[in-house]
Amino acid sequence: MNIAARLEALADPGGICISGTVFDHVEGKLPLQFQFMGEQQVKNIPKPVRVYRVAGEGRRAASTALSPTPASRRAVIVLVTVIVVLAAAAGGWYATHSRTIADPVLALPTGPSIAVLPFANLSGDAKQDYFADGITEQIITELTRFRNLFVIARNSTFQYRVKQSMCGR
DSSP states (O other), X not given: OHHHHHHHHHSOTTOOEEEHHHHHHHTTTSSOOEEEEEEEOOTTOSSOEEEEEESSSHHHHHHHHTOSOHHXXXXXXXXXXXXXXXXXXXXXXXXXXHHHHHSOOOOOOOSOEEOOOOOOOOSOOGGGHHHHHHHXXXXXXXXXXXXXXXXXXXXXXXXXXXXXXXXXO
């Protein structure tokens, strides 16, 4: 759709321009003549786009080519359908490939791994919870200095923290 919007600016008043991809799909299938305009550089599209215009002169040719006859109506419907299908296919391709790039599969560690479980506060004083968490975090931080040791992240191990209410206190 972005390319179609850019091609609209290249069209003569009342005229129609299509991309090379659309032309490849409709060539010989529509009762229209197309004129190659060459490769055009358009805004926000990195590669030049092959551009074709409906052959004729300005508004008169476009309105004659697209007069409300049943054959030309079908041609316009087919052209619009092809553009929509291509846009949907491009969107689907982008959606599947962008997820693949954004969500890489991480490799499992091959060497030794360690998980430091959170220390329990046995004092009964809720203020000491921060102290117990701090000791756990400090141990995790120091263990990450060993290059050959895979240390499980704090967020993964802290889910195993036992709340005092669960311990019967």
